[in-house]
Amino acid sequence: MTTFREFTDTCEEIEKISGSLEITAVVSSLFQRISESGCHETELPIVARFVMGRIFPDWNAVELGVGPSLLYESMSRASGISVKEIKQLIRETGDVGDTAKIALERGAAKSQTTFLDFTGAATELSMSDLFERLLAIAHASGTGSQQTKIRHLQYLFSTASPGESGYLARLVLGELRIGVGEGIVRDAIAQAAGEDVGAVERAYMLINDLGEVAVTAFRHDLSGVTIVIGRPIKLMLAQTGSFGDIPGTYAVEWKFDGVRVQIHKDGNIVRIFSRKLEDVTESLPDVVKLVKSNIHANQVILDGEAVAVGLDGKPLPFQDIMRRFRRKYDVSAMAQKIPLYLNLFDIMYLDGASLIDKELLARRERLDEIVEPAEHLRVAEQRCTDDSDVAHAMYQEALDAGHEGVMMKTLDSVYSPGKRGKNWLKIKPIMETLDLVVVGADWGEGRRANLIGSYLLACYDPATSEFLEIGRVGTGITDEQLSELTELFSQHVISEEGKTIELQPVVVFEIAYEAIQKSPHYASGYALRFPRLVRVRFDKTIEDADSVERVERLAGG
Ligand code: AMP
Numbered sequence: 001m002t003t004f005r006e007f008t009d010t011c012e013e014i015e016k017i018s019g020s021l022e023i024t025a026v027v028s029s030l031f032q033r034i035s036e037s038g039c040h041e042t043e044l045p046i047v048a049r050f051v052m053g054r055i056f057p058d059w060n061a062v063e064l065g066v067g068p069s070l071l072y073e074s075m076s077r078a079s080g081i082s083v084k085e086i087k088q089l090i091r092e093t094g095d096v097g098d099t100a101k102i103a104l105e106r107g108a109a110k111s112q113t114t115f116l117d118f119t120g121a122a123t124e125l126s127m128s129d130l131f132e133r134l135l136a137i138a139h140a141s142g143t144g145s146q147q148t149k150i151r152h153l154q155y156l157f158s159t160a161s162p163g164e165s166g167y168l169a170r171l172v173l174g175e176l177r178i179g180v181g182e183g184i185v186r187d188a189i190a191q192a193a194g195e196d197v198g199a200v201e202r203a204y205m206l207i208n209d210l211g212e213v214a215v216t217a218f219r220h221d222l223s224g225v226t227i228v229i230g231r232p233i234k235l236m237l238a239q240t241g242s243f244g245d246i247p248g249t250y251a252v253e254w255k256f257d258g259v260r261v262q263i264h265k266d267g268n269i270v271r272i273f274s275r276k277l278e279d280v281t282e283s284l285p286d287v288v289k290l291v292k293s294n295i296h297a298n299q300v301i302l303d304g305e306a307v308a309v310g311l312d313g314k315p316l317p318f319q320d321i322m323r324r325f326r327r328k329y330d331v332s333a334m335a336q337k338i339p340l341y342l343n344l345f346d347i348m349y350l351d352g353a354s355l356i357d358k359e360l361l362a363r364r365e366r367l368d369e370i371v372e373p374a375e376h377l378r379v380a381e382q383r384c385t386d387d388s389d390v391a392h393a394m395y396q397e398a399l400d401a402g403h404e405g406v407m408m409k410t411l412d413s414v415y416s417p418g419k420r421g422k423n424w425l426k427i428k429p430i431m432e433t434l435d436l437v438v439v440g441a442d443w444g445e446g447r448r449a450n451l452i453g454s455y456l457l458a459c460y461d462p463a464t465s466e467f468l469e470i471g472r473v474g475t476g477i478t479d480e481q482l483s484e485l486t487e488l489f490s491q492h493v494i495s496e497e498g499k500t501i502e503l504q505p506v507v508v509f510e511i512a513y514e515a516i517q518k519s520p521h522y523a524s525g526y527a528l529r530f531p532r533l534v535r536v537r538f539d540k541t542i543e544d545a546d547s548v549e550r551v552e553r554l555a556g557g
Contacts, residue, residue, distance in 0.1 A: 001037065001039060001043075001126050001127075001128070002033075002034050002037065002039060002043045002047065002126065002127045003124045003125060003126055003127070004124075004125040004126065004127060004130050004160060004164055004168075005124060005125075005161070005164060006030075006033075007030075007047060007050065007051075007127060007167075008163060008164045008166075008167045010026060010027070010030045010051075011051075011167050011176070011178050012163075013026055014026055014027070014051075014178045014179060014180060015178050015179070018179070020179075020183070020184055020463055023179060023180060023184055024184050024187045024188050024191065025188075025191070027051055027180060027184060027185060027188035028187075028188040028189075028191040028192040029192070030047065030051075030188075031044060031047070031048070031188055031189065031192035031193075031214065032192045034047060035192065035193075035218050039128075040214075040215060040218050041215055042128055043127050043128060044211065044214040044215050044218065045057075045209070045211025045212055045214060045215055046127050046128065046130075046131045046211065047127060048185055048189065048210045048211045048213075048214040049209075049210065049211045050127075050171060050176070051176075051178070051180045051185060052176075052180055052181060052182065052185055052210070052465070053170070053171060053174060053175065053176030053177060053178075053180075053465070054174075055131075055134055055138075055171065056138070057208065057209035057211060057212065058208050058209060058277060059207075059208045059209060059231050059232050059273075059277055060209075061278065061279045062135070062138045062139075063138060064134060064137055064138050064172065065137070065138060065140075065149065066137060066149060066153070066172050066173070067173075067491050067492065067504075068096070068173065068492070068493060068494055068504070069083075070146060070149055070150060070153070071096070071153065071169060071172055071173060072086045072087065072090075073150050074149075074150045074153030074154045074156075074157060075099075075100055075103050075104070075153075075157055075165075075169065076103075077150065077154040077157075078104065078107065078153075078154045078157030078158045078165075079103040079104050079106065079107025079157070080107045081103045081106055081107050085103075086099060086103055087495065089102055089103060090494065090495040091495050091496075091497050094495065094502065096169045096170060096173055096175060096494060097166035097167060097169055097170040097175075098166060099169070100157070100162075100165040100166045100168065100169035100170075101162045101163060101165055101166035102162075103165075104157060104160075104161075104162035104165040105162040123159060125156070125159045125160055125164070130156065130168075133152050133155065133156055134152075134172075136148075136152055137149045137152045137153065140152075153172070156168060173494075173504060174504065174506070175504065175505075177464075177465055177466060179463075179464040179465060179466070180465065181462050181463065181464070181465040181543075182204075182210065182462075182543075183462065183463070185210050185214075186200050186201055186204060186210065186213075187200075189210065189213060189214045189217045190217070192217075192218075193214075193217035193218045193220070195217045195220070195222055196222075199217075199222040199223065200213060200217055200222060202222070202225070203216060203217075203222045203225040204234075204418075205233060205234045205416075205417035205418040205419075206225055206226065206227050206228075206233050206234075206417065207225055207227075207228060207231060207233075208231060208232060208233065208234060208277060213225070226354060227301065227348065227349050227354050227356070229264055229266045229299050229301065229349065230264050230266060230269070230271055231264075232262050232264070232273040232277040233262070233301070233348060233356075233417045234277070234417040234418030235260065235262060235275065235277075235303065235417065235418070236303070236346070236415050236416050236417060236418075236419060236423075236424060237418070237419065237420035237421075237424070238407060238420065238424040238425060238426040239420050239421060239422055239424065239425055239426070240425070240426055240427075240428075240432060241408060241422075241425025241426065241427055242427060243388045243391060243392060243395075243427065245408075245422075245425055248386055249384055249385060249386040249411055250384070250385065250386070250391065250408040250409060250410065250411070250425075251360060251361070251364075251382045251383070251384050251408070251409045251410075251411055252382065252383050252384075252385060252390070252391045252394050252395075252406050252407070252408050252409075253345060253380045253381065253382050253383075253406065253407045253409065254343075254380060254381070254394070254397070254398040254401070254403050254406060254407075255398060255403060255404040255405045255406050255407045255426055255427070255428065256305040256307050256315070256343050256380070256403050256404070257307065257315040257318070257402065257403045257404045258305040258306050258307035258308065258315060258321060258341075258343070259274070259275070259305065259306050259307075259318070259321050259322065259325060259539055260274070260275040260303075260304075260305055260306075260539070261273070261274065261280075261284075261287070261303075261304055261305070261306050261342070262274075262277070262301065262302070262303055263287075263291055263295075263300075263301070263302040263303075263304070264300075264301050265291055265292075265295055265297065265298075265299065265300045265301075265302075266298075266299050267298055267299070268292065270288045270291045270292060272284050272287055272288065274325060274539055275539045275540065275544075276539060276540065276541045276544070280325050282328070282331065283324060283325055283326065283327045283328070283331055283334075284306075284324065284325070284335075284340070285331060285332060285335060286335045286339065286340060286376070287306065287340060287342060290342060290374065290376055290377050294371065294372045294373075294374050294377050295370055295371060295372075296370050296371075296372060297350055297351055297370040298351050299349065299350070299351050299352060300347065300349060300350050300351070300370065301347070301348040301349035302344050302346065302347055302348070302367070303344070303345060303346035303347070303348065303415075304342055304343050304344035304345055304346070304380070305342075305343050305345070305380075306321065306324075306340045306341070306342050306343075307321070307340065307341045307342075307343060308320055308321040308324065308338045308339065308340055308341070309339070309341055313401075313402075314401070314402030315401075315402045315403060316338065317535070318535050319535055319536070320338060321338070321340070322536075322538045322539065323338065324338050324340060325538070325539070326538060339376065340376065341376050341377075341378075342376060342377045342378075343378060343379075343380045344367060344371060344377070344378070344379050344380065345367075345379070345380040345382075345407075346363060346364075346367065346415060347363050347366050347367040347370070348363075348415055348417075350366055350370070355415070356414060356415040356416075356417065357414050357415075358414065358415075359411065359412045359413065359414065360409055360410065360411055360412065360413050360414075360415075360423075361384075361411055361412075363415065364379075364382060367379055384411065391406065391408065394406055395427060399429065404426075404428050405426065405427045405428040405429060406426075406427050407424060407425065407426055407427075408424075408425045408427065409423060409424050409425075410422070410423040410424075432554060433510045433511055433512050433513075433534055434459070434470075434510070434511050434513070434528070434546045434550075434551065434554070435508050435509070435510050435511075435537055435540055435544065435545050435546050436457040436458060436459055436470060436508065436509055436511050436545055436546065437457065437458050437459075437460065437467050437505045437507070437508055437509075437542045437545045438455045438456065438457060438458075438489070438503055438505070438506075438507045438508075438509055439456050439457070439458045439467050439469065439502075439503055439505050440455070440456035440500065440501060440502050440503050441453075441454060441455045441456060441489060441500075441501045441503055442454045442456075442472075442499045442500055442501065443499045443501070444482070448479075448482065450486070451479075451482045451483060451486045452482070452485060452486045452489055452501065453474055453482065454472050454473070454474035455472060455473050455474070455509065455533075456469060456471075456472050456503075457469070457470055457471055457472065457473060457509060457511065457528075457531070458470060458505070458523075458524070458545075459524050459545060459546050459547060459548050459550075459551050460542065460543065460545040460546065460547050460548070461547065461548050462543070462547055465543075467505050467542070467545075468522070468523040468524035468525075468548055469522040469523045469524060470522050470524040470526055470527060470528060470551065471522060471527045471528040471531055472531070473509065473511055473528075473531040473532065473533050475530070475531065475532045475533070476512075476532035476533035476534065477533050481533075485536070488507065489501075489503055489507070492504040492506050492507070505542050506542065507536060507538075508536070508537040508540040508541070508542060508544065508545050509533055509534075509535075509536060509537065510533075510534040510535050510536075510537050511528065511531050511532065511533060511534065512531070512532045512534050513528040513529055513530055513531045513532065514529045514530040515528075515529040515530075516528055516529070516551060516554055516555035517529060517555070518555070524548050524551060525548075526548075526551050526552070526555055
């Protein structure tokens with residue numbers, strides 16, 4: 001059995017070191033100890049996710065559903081310290097983990113309970129028990145569910161030591177951030193299980209859960225990992241390119257201005273996943289119907305872009321399509337109001353066989369065979385050419401139709417899940433925007449005093465999973481948007497001090513700017529000139545935000 005204490009001891013050890021090789025070695029030895037204890041089938045998946053600060057597999061629709069206020073209430077009940085005092089502590093320490101630790105230390109003298117097992121020894125929280133509790137918290141629903149969640153959390157805080165409570169609080173809020181990202185866990189799995197890193201990576205791209213990959217690696221069965229219908233695979237991504245990059249023949253397609261969808265059809269069951277690989281099936285009954293009636297294959301995984309079109313025949317703004325994807329009620333009315341057009345451009349699996357290792361044109365042939373085009377469904381037109389005039393003409397057509405530009409794809413390329421490579425080049429006219437995570441904000445002034453007015457932005461450092469600040473944005477936001485954003489962010493407030501708010505990093509903004517400059521003022525080392533909000537990227541996770549390396553490249557560094 002692995003205890004939560006062993007886990008938090010490892011977290012502490014990791015926080016004292018900084019080199020990723022060293023961190024990988026520590027994580028790897030934790031994995032090894034778990035494997036030697038014989039509990040790897042049950043505990044490795046939990047630990048492999050927890051070290052990255054994630055509780056459930058990425059592809060799973062389960063969410064913990066615990067925000068700061070629920071957490072503070074549970075900490076208050078476990079420690080006997082009032083919520084007001086806890087909020088004060090948050091302001092002083094600026095960190096929910098330190099706050100939990102201090103609150104529980106102070107409370108230990110007063111009200112913390114020590115639970116005993118049947119032998120009379122103090123109960124130690126095991127990783128499996130902790131996970132079961134978190135699962136129960138996630139599954140609590142309906143009336144009284146908030147109280148149920150609070151009670152489970154109160155139990156966990158009461159059972160954990162103050163030091164463990166700090167890590168628990170950070171984990172629950174999705175803010176563990178000990179500097180362990182996917183790359184480190186991937187390498188640690190390979191090291192601990194004595195497997196090839198490439199094989200671990202490949203398995204991860206296909207099943208999308210490093211927890212399960214870890215168990216499979218210890219079973220030495222990575223080569224047996226295959227695509228599972230119903231479980232999203234990582235999407236192939238595109239790199240920015242230009243027409244000058246065409247050395248030979250490319251397949252040119254419109255770059256549709258819509259929302260990416262990955263569609264799984266298994267007999268009569270259809271599931272649709274977003275770019276974040278979240279299950280969005282319930283919001284898209286019209287797409288489900290279309291797939292059932294017009295895709296002639298028993299089992300299939302498809303890639304495409306859903307576009308919403310306005311009365312003028314042009315694609316609707318991204319925000320409007322996202323309204324379709326986030327809708328949980330009155331779904332059919334919304335489907336009528338904002339009908340979607342599905343443009344399919346790839347196929348990854350067909351009737352029992354993976355197609356990802358087949359070449360682009362071979363995949364396209366299969367796609368054409370199984371799709372029966374309809375008004376709202378088509379296979380994206382593709383023109384194979386080595387003539388940049390032809391590609392340019394198609395680009396102009398796409399722009400005239402209100403789309404973003406073109407994609408140029410290498411004819412013999414395989415489908416590489418999760419890879420951003422030269423095989424898919426995107427060509428767009430506008431200056432590259434940045435996708436940045438909102439980590440803080442300020443209340444507005446005067447007329448806008450009740451609205452959050454200015455947002456602190458950060459780019460992502462994949463090596464450490466940290467967010468590095470790069471500037472603020474207050475421009476490009478309408479009053480209506482401001483109140484929507486204020487409502488959205490009010491659920492993610494960690495602490496407030498005067499006008500300044502610290503926010504959980506959950507939302508990604510797409511930001512346009514005039515230039516990127518070096519700046520000692522922000523942790524990233526860069527600042528944006530004239531930043532402007534283009535749109536809220538509800539479809540992106542915080543890990544999808546632009547990296548500091550990309551900022552550096554765009555800055556010409
Ligand atoms: P970006 O989001 O700017 O990195 O551009 C890549 C995105 O373009 C993909 O994730 C798709 O959502 C979208 N896209 C639109 N049309 C196509 C297409 N024909 N092939 C591939 N991706 C496309």
